[in-house]
Amino acid sequence: MIPAIQVAQLSKRYGTVQALADIDLEVAQGEFFGLLGPNGAGKTTLIHILGGLALADRGSARVMGFDVAAEYRHARRALGVVPQELVFDPFFTVREALTFQSGYFGIRDNGDWIEEVMHHLDLADRAETNTRALSGGMKRRVLVAQALVHKPPVIVLDEPTAGVDVELRQALWQFIRRLNRDGHTIVLTTHYLEEAEALCNRIAMLKQGRVVALDTTQNLLHMHSGCYVELRLIPDRLPAALLPLVALRRDGGYRLALKNYNEVERLIAEVRAAGLEIQELEVMQPDLEEIFVQIMHRA
Numbered sequence: 001m002i003p004a005i006q007v008a009q010l011s012k013r014y015g016t017v018q019a020l021a022d023i024d025l026e027v028a029q030g031e032f033f034g035l036l037g038p039n040g041a042g043k044t045t046l047i048h049i050l051g052g053l054a055l056a057d058r059g060s061a062r063v064m065g066f067d068v069a070a071e072y073r074h075a076r077r078a079l080g081v082v083p084q085e086l087v088f089d090p091f092f093t094v095r096e097a098l099t100f101q102s103g104y105f106g107i108r109d110n111g112d113w114i115e116e117v118m119h120h121l122d123l124a125d126r127a128e129t130n131t132r133a134l135s136g137g138m139k140r141r142v143l144v145a146q147a148l149v150h151k152p153p154v155i156v157l158d159e160p161t162a163g164v165d166v167e168l169r170q171a172l173w174q175f176i177r178r179l180n181r182d183g184h185t186i187v188l189t190t191h192y193l194e195e196a197e198a199l200c201n202r203i204a205m206l207k208q209g210r211v212v213a214l215d216t217t218q219n220l221l222h223m224h225s226g227c228y229v230e231l232r233l234i235p236d237r238l239p240a241a242l243l244p245l246v247a248l249r250r251d252g253g254y255r256l257a258l259k260n261y262n263e264v265e266r267l268i269a270e271v272r273a274a275g276l277e278i279q280e281l282e283v284m285q286p287d288l289e290e291i292f293v294q295i296m297h298r299a
Contacts, residue, residue, distance in 0.1 A: 012209075063078045077105055101146045105150040230253060
């Protein structure tokens with residue numbers, strides 16, 4: 001089976017800035033794939049090249065086997081992109097905007113699918129509302145609907161939940177999960193790493209235009225063999241032997257980084273030996289955000 005997205009030795013420079021440097025990446029059909037990185041890592045540049053908004057200096061990029069430069073029409077039709085920026089036409093209603101978007105891809109009589117997309121994104125009651133009268137969150141929903149209107153097999157979501165409320169976020173992910181179960185390939189960029197941890201099967205991390213980590217979400221989470229302990233003591237004083245373990249000082253508590261779970265016993269013994277009372281103790285496995293910070297620091 002051909003990959004949904006295939007990138008080989010892809011490079012792009014803007015002046016003195018190397019936005020992408022020899023990127024190699026494959027996303028299988030049906031994957032829910034995460035593309036993570038700090039601002040300026042090259043995520044949006046990669047999406048622009050896949051969507052035909054920018055040309056690579058070197059290398060190749062394919063969507064469903066179609067070269068994004070040489071076979072632009074086929075590649076673009078196979079791809080739906082939800083951009084990070086709020087881009088909309090202020091002269092159309094929501095329904096008109098989606099109907100015109102269908103026409104751009106040569107799709108007629110698309111009313112049933114448009115109705116279904118609007119329903120799942122809670123846009124049905126705003127169908128006849130002019131897009132310029134919508135709130136920022138509603139405009140974001142319209143962008144998602146426009147990306148889905150031609151039923152692309154590959155959907156790229158560039159910060160889709162930036163600035164939207166919790167209700168929309170939940171409704172959006174419910175709908176996107178359904179599309180993924182139906183066979184659509186999803187590529188997600190987000191700064192909400194808990195979203196990536198919950199949704200993505202596999203994750204690539206970019207820094208300064210290079211892939212610095214690429215693995216399944218579970219393997220990335222297991223990279224750190226240790227654990228963290230959230231600790232509150234009475235009185236609020238940490239024994240001297242535990243001070244080197246402090247990863248974070250919170251009001252009224254500490255986060256301690258332990259090499260393994262066996263150290264929890266030593267921690268409790270040190271607290272008792274100091275004559276302190278444990279008010280609260282929680283042992284936690286590092287989440288994706290912790291792993292992300294570690295990888296970015298090493299890279």
